[in-house]
Amino acid sequence: MRPAAYKIDELDVRLVEILQKDSSTPAVKIAGMLKVTEGTVRNRINRLRRQGVIRRFTVSIDPMALGQGAIAFVLLNAAPGRTAEVAKRLALIDVVAEVHETHTYGDLLLKVRAKSPSDLADIIASRIKAVPGVAGTQVITVLNAWKDGA
Known part of the structure; x- marks a missing residue:
């Protein structure tokens, strides 16, 4: 159950x-930027985490540096239900960066x-089409990414 909003x-x-x-910014630095105490920053972060506003702290990587230079978007049809x-x-699947439910295509x-x-x-x-319930796919291969949220 989610805490009261x-x-x-x-x-x-x-x-x-x-x-x-930059989620690694120290609380003391954030406090200076916001002109509040470090305790206020820590309390706010804890409250935002409890409320589910902040879900997790993570690392943003450069996929190209890890050798993941090919990108595609896959429109997928699932079996009914x-x-x-x-x-x-x-x-x-580790190489599937995002999964979104759609109702257009x-x-x-x-x-x-x-x-x-x-x-x-x-x-x-071998991996995506092999998932039970996948009824069909259309693949859009990316040639250039002008802005990529990774």
Whole structure:
């Protein structure tokens, strides 16, 4: 059960913006930026975590540096009544960066990263299409990423 919601104020918004840019920013530095005490920053962060506003702290990596230069978006149709099950299974595949349910062109939209176009083709054929309940796919291969949230 989720704790009772509280109103997010301007200080919370500014705190979250700082953490989104770099979640490793020390609380004392954030306190100076926001002109509040370090205790206030720590209390706000803890409260935002309890409320589920901040879900986790993570690392943002450069996929190209890890050899994941090939990107594709996969429009996927699931068998009737199996969309949630298929989505959960696809989300477990390490190279599937994103899974979104859609209602326009198919049931799910995936963002997939791979080492090369041939690796990408292999992943789609042997891992994505092999998931029980996948009824069909359409692949959009990315040539250039002008802005990529990774």
